[in-house]
Each structure stands twice: as C-alpha cells, then as structure tokens.
Amino acid sequence: MEEARTERWIRPRHFVFAALGSAIGLGNVWRFPYMVHEYGAAAFLIAYIILLFLIGIPWILMEVGMGRRMQRGAPGVFAGIGRKWEWIGWWPVCGAFLIVSYYTVIMSWALYYVGSSSVMAWGVGESGAKATEGFFFNEVLSISSGPGVLGSPTGIMVLLLAITWAVIFLVMHKGAPIIGRVSQYVMIISWILLVIIFFRGITLTGAVDGLNWYLDPNFADLLNIKLWFGAASQIAFTLSLGMAGMYAYGSFIARKGDVTNSATTVSLGNAATSFFAGYAVFSTVGYLTYALAVPVEEVALESLGLAFVAYPSVLSLLPAAQGFFGAIFFFMFWFIGLSSAYFLAYGGVVTPLADKFGWSRVKTSLVVCIVLFLVGILYTTQGGLYWLDIVDRTACFYVLLLSGVFAAIAVGWGFGADNLRQHINETSDFSLGAWFNWVIKIVLPAVLLFVVIYGGFAKDLTKPYAGYPVWAASMIFVLLVVTLGVSFLPQLVKSGSSMASSTSEERR
Ligand code: PFF
Numbered sequence: 001m002e003e004a005r006t007e008r009w010i011r012p013r014h015f016v017f018a019a020l021g022s023a024i025g026l027g028n029v030w031r032f033p034y035m036v037h038e039y040g041a042a043a044f045l046i047a048y049i050i051l052l053f054l055i056g057i058p059w060i061l062m063e064v065g066m067g068r069r070m071q072r073g074a075p076g077v078f079a080g081i082g083r084k085w086e087w088i089g090w091w092p093v094c095g096a097f098l099i100v101s102y103y104t105v106i107m108s109w110a111l112y113y114v115g116s117s118s119v120m121a122w123g124v125g126e127s128g129a130k131a132t133e134g135f136f137f138n139e140v141l142s143i144s145s146g147p148g149v150l151g152s153p154t155g156i157m158v159l160l161l162a163i164t165w166a167v168i169f170l171v172m173h174k175g176a177p178i179i180g181r182v183s184q185y186v187m188i189i190s191w192i193l194l195v196i197i198f199f200r201g202i203t204l205t206g207a208v209d210g211l212n213w214y215l216d217p218n219f220a221d222l223l224n225i226k227l228w229f230g231a232a233s234q235i236a237f238t239l240s241l242g243m244a245g246m247y248a249y250g251s252f253i254a255r256k257g258d259v260t261n262s263a264t265t266v267s268l269g270n271a272a273t274s275f276f277a278g279y280a281v282f283s284t285v286g287y288l289t290y291a292l293a294v295p296v297e298e299v300a301l302e303s304l305g306l307a308f309v310a311y312p313s314v315l316s317l318l319p320a321a322q323g324f325f326g327a328i329f330f331f332m333f334w335f336i337g338l339s340s341a342y343f344l345a346y347g348g349v350v351t352p353l354a355d356k357f358g359w360s361r362v363k364t365s366l367v368v369c370i371v372l373f374l375v376g377i378l379y380t381t382q383g384g385l386y387w388l389d390i391v392d393r394t395a396c397f398y399v400l401l402l403s404g405v406f407a408a409i410a411v412g413w414g415f416g417a418d419n420l421r422q423h424i425n426e427t428s429d430f431s432l433g434a435w436f437n438w439v440i441k442i443v444l445p446a447v448l449l450f451v452v453i454y455g456g457f458a459k460d461l462t463k464p465y466a467g468y469p470v471w472a473a474s475m476i477f478v479l480l481v482v483t484l485g486v487s488f489l490p491q492l493v494k495s496g497s498s499m500a501s502s503t504s505e506e507r508r
Pocket of ligand 1: 022026238
C-alpha cells in the first residue's frame, strides 16, 4: 500500500464544497439552461438524469475513488496501475492547463463588466439594450477579422487577468486545508448571489413566457440522438471530469473517509444548481423579449452571448438599480468561476507536478500561476477570442472525453473495476452493486467514445471547425497530438520524491 498523504481536507464536508465548487461554474449558468431549451426541455432533463446516474456518478466515483485509493493526483494513479500507463494521467493535466489558461480570461471579462455595468457604460433604455453586442465585440474585445490577425494584448484585461491569478494563488498555495475552507464560503456566497438574480428575474414582466420556453416539454426529442449526445457531453463538462483535478481532490480524503455519499451529493447538488440557474436565466430572457418585442430566437443565448450580450441588454431595460444588479451578476459570474479555476490549477496541474517531482507546493503554485498568466495574455489580444474557441474545442471536448475513455479502460480492466468497487464500499453507507463494474469497463468508455466520434471527429474532419480557415481549425488536431506526445515525457523521468515513486499496484 502506498504512503498516505499528509495533505488533507480538514473536515469531510470540505471535500464536498471544493468538488461542488469545481463543478458549479460558468457552464451551469449559460450552457445547461440553453441545452434544456434547445433539446425539448423535460425530454432533455430526463436524458440528463438518466445519463447522470449511468455515466456521471460512476465516473466521478471512479476519479475520486482512485485518487483516495492511490493517494496521488492523476498521473500517480495511473503510474500506480502500471508504470507504462502514467501518460493517461498526464494527458488530462495538459487539458487542465489549457482550460484554465482561457477560463481565467473569461473571468477577467466578467471582472471588467463588474466595473462597466456599475456605470452602465453601454447605455440604458432601448438604445443601450441594442448596443451590447457592439460593446462586447468592439469595445471590450476589439475583435479582429480572424485567427490570423492577433493584434496586441489589451492592457486592462492583462491587469484583470493578473488580479484573477493573484486571487487564485492566494487561495491555493497552501493546498487542500485552505482550499476546502475557502470553498465553503465561495459556494455559499455564489448561491446567495444566484438567489438574488433569480428573484430579480422572476419578478419581471414576461418572466412566465421565458419560463415556458425553458420548460415546454417536447418528448419526441427523446428519439433525437443529438439530445443524448448533448446531455452526455454536458455531464462530462459540468462535473469537471477528465481534467485530472478530481483524482487529486479524492487523494486529499482520509483513508477512512466516505466517497460514495460525497460524490453523489456533489453530482446532485450540481444538477440542482444548474436547474435553478435556468429559472434565473430564462425569466430574464422572457423580460428581454417582452421589453424589446422580439421573438426568443433573436436573443443570443448560446455560449458567451448570454452572459456578455443578452444579460447586459436586460440590465439596460431594468426599471431601476441597473448598475447594482449588473455588478452582482458579473461578480457572481467571476466568483463561481474562481472555484473551478483553482480546482484546475491546483488539482489539475500543481498536485501532479508536486507529486511527481517532489517540489514544494508553494513554489510550484507560484510558477504555475505565473506561466498560466503569461499564456493567458494570448487571449487578451484582438484575435484572442478565436484562439480561446479553438483551445476550448481541443481541451474541453477532445482531451476531456478521450482521456476519460483511456482512464475508464485502465481502471476497469487494468486495476480492476471490482477492486475499486470494494475499496469504495469499505467506507460507504450504501454499497455499489456489481453493475458498477460493467459501467466502468464497458458503458462509460463506449458512451464517451461515441460522443467523441459522433460529435467531434465526424464533424471536424469533414468541415473546418466553426468555419475557421483550415490552417486554424487544424490546430485542434495539432494541439491534440502535441499534448498527447508531451504526456509521455514525464514517464521517462524518475520520480523526485519517495511519495511519488509508487510501483505497480498491489492487488487487494
Ligand atoms: N464544471 C465547470 C462548469 O460547468 O463551468 C467547467 C469546468 C471546470 C470544466 C473544470 C472542466 C473542469 F475541469
């Protein structure tokens, strides 16, 4: 049995809050509500719940359970299964590195909007509401004509990015004890802010119409393969899986600590938050369509358009206290992103490096924050948004899902799904049945592979992603190959600390 860590959550609930913090992020506020609306409302919710139990919960149990079992971050977990599998843990580390490099830039835009909405820089009333798109793309991003025209970094965004990274460093440099404690406050404050936005939303005229669009069921959509594909990719994304961090968070759980209850609580709490955020978002959208007398189809709902175009329009149209609600909304946006960002940086990057090379956590955190800040400057340029999108497709789709396929196969067949199940069951209130083994061995890798092929390769290999020039769209595959190659490198280096020098897993 491997040496146990000394780095621990101070209380069991700290794991729950920290993991909830990683799961609840920008995706709950814009991605989930949009998907519910797009894919037949109640039909999507049914698919989401089925897939949450079928793949989401088993997958998070696998990552947290293996982290606790091996007492290591992702690379150490797979090195523990067999030396030659260490790369399976490094690939998602590369993914986490890429994601957090741009996630923090989106957070910086939110910070910028805390300031600009408090003075309603794009204007109030109907003219303000119509100016938000131009404001975002031209004034905030000064967007260029394409990925080939990079331009120069935007000073104010670089400054806000530096502030964001400074806060991340302060929270994470001492590791799990502080991360756990801080996460409790981050989550509770985020929920309070969301509740304020919810009440502002549902008390606006037209809110009911918005909620009707949100939840109007179309059960025929259950036969639409796209709905199942959308639900599966949303679950992987929202639970922050396939990004290395959850193994590290699991490894900070004490040997006798529970896994099943906590991981299930995280999954359900995250789903409930998404559902609730949908009310806040769609009641507000209802008001927008009412006040501007436009159909819902004309409102920019997907992706960043919702937060940075549609929501600012609503603010312009509010009868009073526009700046106050604007500051609250964008601060909430930055804040829910914060706990996902330090999860990626600390669990996804710092812990694996410190485990492997025996480096100090404080110094590793400092270097990682500085390097990621420097990389992030790329996205503050005029062409930055295009690159953000390309890196997002690479890391948050391909690396996330493909590394999940490899991980499930290595754990299911290499380590043995049954060994993992017994390990988890030892300390849990309710036992996982033998079904769990088959989910890890077959269902999970098969579903993820299907999503990658159907929603990824089948599209991106026939048409350049998002209509970009071929050279830019091919960067997705270049980045994939490069990160995969890089993942094999640490395997060639001997571990620098006794903690990390685990050999083959001793079977139970
Ligand atoms: N779960 C986060 C969200 O829904 O916004 C996003 C995310 C964070 C994805 C961390 C992946 C990750 F590792």
